[in-house]
Amino acid sequence: MRLIRLLSxxxxxxxxxxxxxxxxxxxxxxxxxxxxxxxxxxxxxxxGFTSVVSNLYNSIEPDLKILPAQGKYxxxxxxxxxxxxxxxxxxISKTISNQALIKYRQKQILITVxxxxxxxxxxxxxQSVLRxxxxxxxxxxxxxxxxxxxxxxxxxxxxxxxxxxxxxYSPKRIKNTGTSTxxxxxxxxxxxxxxxxxxxxxxxxxxxDLHFAQELFDAEGLVSSIDISIHKSASRDKIQQxxxxxxxxxxxxxxxxxxxxxxxxxxxxxKLWTFIIMSFILLIATFSIISALxxxxxxxxxxxxxxxxxxxxxxxxxxxxxxxxxLITFGGAFVGLLLGVIICWIQIxxxxxxxxxxxxxxxYPVEVKWEDLALVLSVLLIIGFxxxxxxxxxxxxxxKWNK
Numbered sequence: 537m538r539l540i541r542l543l544s545x546x547x548x549x550x551x552x553x554x555x556x557x558x559x560x561x562x563x564x565x566x567x568x569x570x571x572x573x574x575x576x577x578x579x580x581x582x583x584g585f586t587s588v589v590s591n592l593y594n595s596i597e598p599d600l601k602i603l604p605a606q607g608k609y610x611x612x613x614x615x616x617x618x619x620x621x622x623x624x625x626x627x628i629s630k631t632i633s634n635q636a637l638i639k640y641r642q643k644q645i646l647i648t649v650x651x652x653x654x655x656x657x658x659x660x661x662x663q664s665v666l667r668x669x670x671x672x673x674x675x676x677x678x679x680x681x682x683x684x685x686x687x688x689x690x691x692x693x694x695x696x697x698x699x700x701x702x703x704x705y706s707p708k709r710i711k712n713t714g715t716s717t718x719x720x721x722x723x724x725x726x727x728x729x730x731x732x733x734x735x736x737x738x739x740x741x742x743x744x745d746l747h748f749a750q751e752l753f754d755a756e757g758l759v760s761s762i763d764i765s766i767h768k769s770a771s772r773d774k775i776q777q778x779x780x781x782x783x784x785x786x787x788x789x790x791x792x793x794x795x796x797x798x799x800x801x802x803x804x805x806x807k808l809w810t811f812i813i814m815s816f817i818l819l820i821a822t823f824s825i826i827s828a829l830x831x832x833x834x835x836x837x838x839x840x841x842x843x844x845x846x847x848x849x850x851x852x853x854x855x856x857x858x859x860x861x862x863l864i865t866f867g868g869a870f871v872g873l874l875l876g877v878i879i880c881w882i883q884i885x886x887x888x889x890x891x892x893x894x895x896x897x898x899x900y901p902v903e904v905k906w907e908d909l910a911l912v913l914s915v916l917l918i919i920g921f922x923x924x925x926x927x928x929x930x931x932x933x934x935x936k937w938n939k
Contacts, residue, residue, distance in 0.1 A: 560831065565868040571821040572912065573879065575814045577697035579908050580880045584901030584930045586803045592733045592896075593799065593864045598629070598763035598774050600779070601795060603788045608634065609758035610787075618782055619762070624770030628656035628913025630759040632749045637705040638742065640691040647687060647742050648706065651749020652670060657834075659765045662731070662743075669695050669729030673745035680728035681748075686739030690729050695727045702727065702742075709754040723752050732896060815915050822923040825864050829857055829927040854928050861924025867918045882903050885888060 586929050604610045612630055619628050634649040635642065637644060657663060663671060666682070673680050682701060691702075701724040725744060732738055750756050766772045772791060780789045793800055834841075840853055879901045882888060887899035 552778055560824060560828045561864060562937050564822075565830050565871070567821040567824050567917070568818070568865060568868025569871040569875065570751040571814075571918065573876035575818060575912050576873060576876025576904070576909065577879055577902075578810060578814060579807070579903045579912070580876075580902045581900060582803075582807050583903035583905055583908070584743045586800075586807070587903050588897060588901045589734075589799070589803065592665065593737075593796050595665045595733065596731075596737070597792050597795050598659045598765040599766040599792060600776055601790050602762040602764070602779070602783065603760070603790065605786055605788050609755050609760060609765040611757060611766070611885045612759045612762055615762055615783065615787070619764070619779075622775070622779070624767050624775050626767045627655050628765075629653050629659040629763045630746055630761075631656065631763055632746060632753065632755060632758065634706070634749075634753045634755075634760070636752060638687075638691075639703040639705070640693055641700055641841050643691045645687065645690050648740050649706075649744055649745040649749050649752065651744050651752075656763065659763045665731045665733050667730050667732045669727070671729050671731075671743075673725075673728070673743075673748065675728075679745065679748050681725040682729040682731055682743040683736035685726055685730055686735060687742060688727070690739065692803070693727055693730075693778075695730060698726050701725055704744075704752055706752050706754075711822050721754065722746035723748060726761050753843065806851050811911075815919075818915065819919050822865070824922040825861055826927050828864065829861055829923045829924060832860070835858060857928045858924050858934050861928070862920055865916055865920030865923070869913060869920075873913070877904060878907075 579702045602615060609632070616628065619625060630653050633930075635646060637646055639650075657671060661762055667685060669682070671682055673682075673693075683702075687693070704721075704723045704725065706721045708721055725748065731743075744752075750758065760794075766775060776789050776791055780787075783789065843853055844850075881904075883900060883902045884904075890899040891897055
């Protein structure tokens, strides 16, 4: 084995009679290096965007959410008695959500009102997405609300102007036969803050006080969901399974990922297809290995006959060129992995590539995951093996073996 490695290194680094073989060998190393580096950078950027999207979406979602299996609302009293005895739960909050028409001055839009209690700020990380103002709903018996950036833009809301409130309209749950004012609930609130996540949320949601929303929707004492935050030391999945078992089939217990299941599955699918496409590009880059080994085997016909005459068997001679193929692959892979990680580290530390000033993100997010590096290396191993095996088996079979 030592002799095989020695001859492989010699064939790789020694000067050939035809200089084009050296050039092709080093081109192979560089092609694999740059392709591998690009592979690492692209996957790491996708990881960064996935983490940012996950943090943004999960900032207003709790660790666990209890929802009714049927209907919009339910009475939370019986569930609270169960949750109060459960270990591992850090905080519990009640929320109610439904659509409503809001009007500001002469403009009006249809949005989703999400009424939350005072514990909501502890159950979620909603403060992290607040862009203007503060997150509060009551001050000296005056109602306030927090709107999305898109809602504020659509209605041309200025949070500094506290003279014009937002009017909320929702049909009563029990319709009467009176005038239009008898079948519609109307409430008003001033804007205390503006949050921003993305267009799906910014143009859709308005946060209000829980009791404010319950009165608006004629749902006093009822909620749409119960939000739960879990202690860091506790197992979220275990508590989720236990709660689902205790609550039965009348309720559904979901975690953060399940609340935005379509989004995260889409992101995972995008990453998978990116990985497949980059693997094909890497496969194309390894074609140069086939060229380099083919030309080397043709040039070393006399050396092969000499080694065979000295007692080297066919498998040993094939191993020499296989090892050289691996050296080219690993050389390129090592340089590419190192280059990709260094470029990612520079972006993480110094934020060289930035977005424009109006973007939510100031710079391209990057997150290097070691499992991705291991997966890329595994792909290179497989491709490198196939790329080396083909020319070695094909062109050594035409050698005239005298023994």
